[in-house]
Amino acid sequence: MPVPPEFNHVEHLQSVYRRWLNREVREWFRSADGDEQDDDITTPRGSLLVACTHLDSDSLIMTQMRQQLFDRIRLQKFQIPVVGIPTGSVEESRRYRPQIMLYFQEDQADVYSEYAPVTGEISVRLMNHTSETITPAIANQMANRIQVNFGTGGGYIWRKGKHMMSYIDRNKGYQLQLLVRNEGDGRQLIDRVLDLQTDTPNWSKAQYKENLEPVEAYPTLPDRERVYGEVRRLPRKRPIADVRFQFAVLHVWGLTNPVPLVDRTGLWPSALAS
Known part of the structure; x- marks a missing residue:
């Protein structure tokens, strides 16, 4: 017709x-x-x-x-950054442990006009599970613990700073390197992360490092230089910012997409907790 x-x-x-x-x-x-x-x-x-x-x-x-x-x-x-997670082109014979990723971002109202929001990521490997043993029920349990430890009260705030707090325990899946403002903030954050697997920190595995001249090494407002035809402020190193918990996902080897566990943004409709 x-x-x-x-x-x-x-x-x-x-x-x-x-x-x-x-x-x-x-x-x-x-x-x-x-x-x-x-x-x-x-x-x-x-x-x-x-x-x-x-x-x-x-x-x-x-x-x-x-x-x-x-x-x-x-x-x-x-487009979410993935740290240490294989794609389908990586050798499939190797079995990767499931990995939880926690994502943080600075509130828009606090963002300095010349820069993008400061972000933060924390990664934890679930060494007691493999892609074969991890189940939706276990994912639900992890989502509930993340919701309690990081999702309540408007979202946990990680006080990022210029000092490095690390906690290394590879047998339990921890290789944390966290920028914080003081040792107390670092201990609090590490304690919350380890509690997701009901672990207690062994502080002999932690290190806290301060630069002797942090203001000079990591200036709050870097100098300006001509870049691409304009005078622009140089990128910041270790900016001081409050980054708020946004969402958490679970990466499992063999799954094309991550499993959304907790979401405060509304961008993951299928999140197990929100």
Whole structure:
């Protein structure tokens, strides 16, 4: 049948686009138990769902904005930095221990205008488990412990500074190197991390190092130099910042994507705790 004379190509395109993408949006925001996410905009997930859902009344610009937002949400899952986790091209004969990654970021209101938000990552290997023995039930247990230790009270704040606190116990999966403001902050953070596996710190495995001239070695505001045609401030080293817990994921060898455990951002609809 030929296209009728009154046929509106723009309306037709938007109609097809809306039906196709809204199915994908609904599926993406479906909860872990299979129920569809509601449209409660007072929750992070509900707010993002409403913002991504295409409407018949949308203009072309609104359609593009909704698509761009949805793409950014989905890409968040695949652009997260991965430390020490193999991809499918890595030799498969080696068995990697499951790894928990905790992610932190500076509040937007505290970000210095010339810089991006300060971030932080903490990695823990689950040496008592392998990709064969780790189960969803164990992941749920870890998610609940992370939620208690880092997700409550608006999110745990890691006070990053210029001094290095390390804790090395490879047999238990710990190789922590944490920038902190003082030894007390480092001990508190290490204690919380180890508690995720109900471990108690053996402080003989910890070291605390201070630079003799931290202000000179790691200036709060570095000098400016001409870079790419403009005078720009040089990158900071060991900036002082409060970074707040954002989310935690579990990497398991053999799974294409990480398992979201805890999420405060609303970008991981299937997180086991949020």
